[in-house]
Amino acid sequence: MRNKKTIIALSFISMLGFAVINLSIGAVKVDFMDIIRIIMERLGAIPFQNDISQSTKYIILDVRLPRIIASYFVGGTLAISGVAYQGLLKNPMADPYILGISSGAAFGATISIVFFGGIKILGIASINLTAFIGAVLVVFIVYNIAKIGNDVPITTLLLSGIAMSQFLAALMAVMMLLFGESLHIIIHWTMGSLSGKGWDKVISLIPYSLAGLAVLLYLSRDMDLMLLGDENANNLGVNSERVKKTILFTTSIITGAAVAISGIIGFVGLIVPHAVRIFTGPRHKILLPVSFNAGGILLMFCDTLARSIITQEIPVGIVTAILGGPFFIFLLYKKKREVF
Amino acid sequence: MKKLMAFVLMFVLIFSVVGCRNNDAQTTTTPAENTESTSGDNAVFPLTVTDSSGRTVTFEKMPEKLVSAVPSNTEIIYALGKGNQLVGVSVYCNYPEEALSVNKIGDYNGPNLELIIDSKPDVFFAAWLSEEVLAQLEGAGIPVMLINPTNLEETYQSIQDIGDIIGSSKEAEELIGSMRGKQENIMQITKGYQAKTVFYEIWHDPLMTVGPGSFINELITMSNGINIAQDAESAYPEYSLELLISKNPQVYMTSDDGFKTPEDIFGRAGYENIEAIRNGQVFMLHPDITSRPGPRIIDGLEMIAKAIHPEAFEGK
Numbered sequence: 001m002r003n004k005k006t007i008i009a010l011s012f013i014s015m016l017g018f019a020v021i022n023l024s025i026g027a028v029k030v031d032f033m034d035i036i037r038i039i040m041e042r043l044g045a046i047p048f049q050n051d052i053s054q055s056t057k058y059i060i061l062d063v064r065l066p067r068i069i070a071s072y073f074v075g076g077t078l079a080i081s082g083v084a085y086q087g088l089l090k091n092p093m094a095d096p097y098i099l100g101i102s103s104g105a106a107f108g109a110t111i112s113i114v115f116f117g118g119i120k121i122l123g124i125a126s127i128n129l130t131a132f133i134g135a136v137l138v139v140f141i142v143y144n145i146a147k148i149g150n151d152v153p154i155t156t157l158l159l160s161g162i163a164m165s166q167f168l169a170a171l172m173a174v175m176m177l178l179f180g181e182s183l184h185i186i187i188h189w190t191m192g193s194l195s196g197k198g199w200d201k202v203i204s205l206i207p208y209s210l211a212g213l214a215v216l217l218y219l220s221r222d223m224d225l226m227l228l229g230d231e232n233a234n235n236l237g238v239n240s241e242r243v244k245k246t247i248l249f250t251t252s253i254i255t256g257a258a259v260a261i262s263g264i265i266g267f268v269g270l271i272v273p274h275a276v277r278i279f280t281g282p283r284h285k286i287l288l289p290v291s292f293n294a295g296g297i298l299l300m301f302c303d304t305l306a307r308s309i310i311t312q313e314i315p316v317g318i319v320t321a322i323l324g325g326p327f328f329i330f331l332l333y334k335k336k337r338e339v340f
Numbered sequence: 341m342k343k344l345m346a347f348v349l350m351f352v353l354i355f356s357v358v359g360c361r362n363n364d365a366q367t368t369t370t371p372a373e374n375t376e377s378t379s380g381d382n383a384v385f386p387l388t389v390t391d392s393s394g395r396t397v398t399f400e401k402m403p404e405k406l407v408s409a410v411p412s413n414t415e416i417i418y419a420l421g422k423g424n425q426l427v428g429v430s431v432y433c434n435y436p437e438e439a440l441s442v443n444k445i446g447d448y449n450g451p452n453l454e455l456i457i458d459s460k461p462d463v464f465f466a467a468w469l470s471e472e473v474l475a476q477l478e479g480a481g482i483p484v485m486l487i488n489p490t491n492l493e494e495t496y497q498s499i500q501d502i503g504d505i506i507g508s509s510k511e512a513e514e515l516i517g518s519m520r521g522k523q524e525n526i527m528q529i530t531k532g533y534q535a536k537t538v539f540y541e542i543w544h545d546p547l548m549t550v551g552p553g554s555f556i557n558e559l560i561t562m563s564n565g566i567n568i569a570q571d572a573e574s575a576y577p578e579y580s581l582e583l584l585i586s587k588n589p590q591v592y593m594t595s596d597d598g599f600k601t602p603e604d605i606f607g608r609a610g611y612e613n614i615e616a617i618r619n620g621q622v623f624m625l626h627p628d629i630t631s632r633p634g635p636r637i638i639d640g641l642e643m644i645a646k647a648i649h650p651e652a653f654e655g656k
Binding site for chain 2 (some may be wrong): 026028
């Protein structure tokens with residue numbers, strides 16, 4: 001038990017260390033000591049530092065810092081959703097998007113880009129809102145298609161997810177053809193980016209993210225038992241259909257919230273659970289929090305590359321795919337038998 | 341593979357056709373009531389300008405440090421004689437040559453926020469920004485002008501707006517005057533000839549062309565040409581070979597983007613049925629000149645007009 005806590009604490013501490021390093025990397029060079037002074041000043045620990053320009057302060061506190069925090073929570077959320085889906089569907093190929101969340105969100109975003117432009121609803125940009133609604137709605141529909149009585153067979157769930165995904169992708173392609181003038185905005189969105197995510201976006205995501213982690217942790221024992229098969233789990237006192245429902249509901253909402261602000265960022269939700277499982281084993285109680293931190297670290301790292309490697313911003317979804325693919329292949333090659 | 345091509349195509353479109361978003365908002369310049377001139381230049385500050393997206397931006401004094409994320413805006417600023425005030429341009433700003441040596445702040449789709457803020461511009465000219473990036477620039481106190489003309493008239497307006505903002509109103513008026521003069525001249529001398537049917541290839545696989553709402557469609561029409569795709573559904577529609585052959589255009593134009601040669605076009609299956617191909621009427625045009633809504637768009641108009649009605653320009 002102590003060992004577990006140590007691993008979780010270690011993953012959290014390495015995440016914090018990583019965040020500090022990433023804060024000092026960027027297109028604009030800022031001295032490390034200056035960064036510390038800027039943060040201390042904002043916290044009120046030291047008086048106004050007039051030798052650091054206002055624009056440098058803005059870059060650190062309002063551009064870089066919220067973006068790093070956003071990448072942590074988006075990455076963490078995608079990773080725990082991946083853990084939950086892989087366990088729930090007993091499918092090592094599962095990622096947070098397997099039931100069509102990405103297509104739903106992309107379709108929602110497309111509708112907003114094409115028809116609503118820059119409109120805000122209740123202070124939330126319509127693109128974030130429709131992406132979120134699209135993501136959650138798709139899982140709801142997929143779930144109800146797959147449902148037979150009170151049961152939700154995994155195979156039907158997966159198949160209806162794939163069918164819905166393909167269908168929505170086709171609808172989106174039609175819209176892209178008809179509204180060619182918005183093409184680059186739509187494609188840009190679907191490639192995923194954390195560029196320009198400010199505090200408002202971070203603050204809107206954190207509650208979802210943490211609540212999702214809490215719910216999944218609460219269900220971690222049930223999820224462990226369900227790995228033995230639904231019937232065995234039921235015999236051990238787990239209401240596996242209810243757990244399934246709760247997990248689907250939770251993951252779709254938190255993934256929807258993450259995708260709504262970041263666009264579609266692939267690979268994090270697929271490879272992080274596998275990589276972490278190699279070190280922690282399959283118990284969800286430890287797998288979930290460590291994956292959250294590992295997913296956060298991975299996305300932080302990729303996003304730092306995305307914003308600093310060349311002068312133009314690279315959509316971070318491209319970076320995760322380019323780094324994630326070979327990394328995953330390496331892991332598979334090294335630890336073939338232990339991956340799942 | 342299809343997807344990859346779609347990405348490539350997207351980037352080609354972005355490189356060359358900056359400014360293809362529909363916008364009903366007219367750009368207008370209204371000097372503020374307070375007409376106290378605060379600069380030696382020929383504009384009046386404070387100045388309130390409405391940009392292409394309908395946002396109003398107020399300039400208290402004449403901006404000195406300029407950043408442009410769009411090639412056309414960069415070309416306009418140079419044409420108005422204020423290129424030396426640019427402290428940041430996009431990686432695609434390749435004209436005039438001086439622009440190449442200005443600091444780069446990213447591209448049209450991925451402007452680098454940190455670099456823009458760090459260069460402390462008094463105004464940032466862009467065409468499109470995501471809602472988040474826009475909010476952050478405004479948060480950093482940088483005035484942002486989204487300039488995204490969708491036709492020639494709006495291009496003139498955007499030149500005037502930029503001129504007013506950077507204190508070159510007179511230069512802008514002169515530039516627009518000379519552009520209008522050339523435009524009218526071209527329209528005048530091509531008018532007397534029999535209109536010809538034209539096809540403009542944007543991309544070859546899948547075959548894509550220009551439809552209503554695109555810049556090139558407007559330039560073709562002004563050159564007394566008939567774009568065979570002018571009844572298409574969107575500005576950059578896919579076009580079938582069948583339709584191309586049945587419409588049988590007299591002139592075939594395309595962008596000289598390095599992805600094809602005239603030989604490729606002449607050799608395509610089925611193309612021997614097209615009048616333009618049989619008569620050798622294939623023209624490769626420089627995409628930067630025909631598609632950027634800046635000062636050179638008039639040269640683009642002339643190139644297109646000469647391709648359609650070469651006889652009109654003989655001896656001129």
